[in-house]
Amino acid sequence: MKIINTSTLKGMIEPGTKNIKVKIGDKLYTIDLSWQKTGYGQRYFFVCPICNKRYSDLHIEGKTLKCRNCSPMNKYWGIQNSTKGGFIDITYRMLRVADKQDIKLKFPFDYTDFLFDERERKKDFRKTIRVLQALENMRVQTIFYKTTYPAKIIRLVLDDEHPFMVNYSLQDIKKYLIRWY
Ligand SMILES: [Zn+2]
Structure with missing residues (x-):
């Protein structure tokens, strides 16, 4: 189970970007982003494709991408x-x-x-x-x-x-x- 974290992509994403494509292994995942205003600008979260809630990390297993709460593990x-x-x-x-x-x-x-x-x-x-x-x-x-x-x-x-x-x-x-x- 791989974990993708927002901090690993720090500074690489234009504020306001709606989604990103990430290649992990030989699979391409599209991840929706959600932006939040902070004191010094904006920060983003990943949107879990299952529950639609925001998370700073998602878990990838095989073809599945989800937050920790949506993972049966x-x-x-x-x-x-x-x-x-x-x-x-x-x-x-x-x-x-x-x-x-x-x-x-x-x-x-x-x-x-x-x-x-x-x-x-x-x-x-x-x-x-x-x-x-x-x-x-x-x-x-x-x-x-x-x-x-x-x-x-x-x-x-x-x-x-x-x-x-x-x-x-x-x-x-x-x-x-x-x-x-
Ligand atoms: Zn979820």
Whole structure:
């Protein structure tokens, strides 16, 4: 997750400019600006494209640009120890997987929210939904049982190659806590 801050562009923006284009990685983002009068001139803020509020920094993950309050990770930022295969790790992976398919993630993840999504016709999309439901199953167990998952198991799930992902229906994966290893 990259952070873009207003201070990194100090002095480079004409007062009154309505929006700027910023290239990060190989993606071009358009960011709306909002100006505020100060004692010595004007300063600008970024406008979050989701809530339309002003912020001096925005977070970029994949194709998504948003303020900290609109990011689902917001509530976990305070937690520093991110155990591999634990709660934060699994949550981050879910965000990354969802982002690749432009899926707006809500927790807990529920595949039935996407039953009528027209992207369901695409194999990649259906795979992503399956992966997210499986990760949600794991995430719940990291919360309630403090389970941590070995990298190998997470990899199998991310690749949609864990045998349970064939043996269990999405409904089962949503309903039952599965022993993934
Ligand atoms: Zn926002």
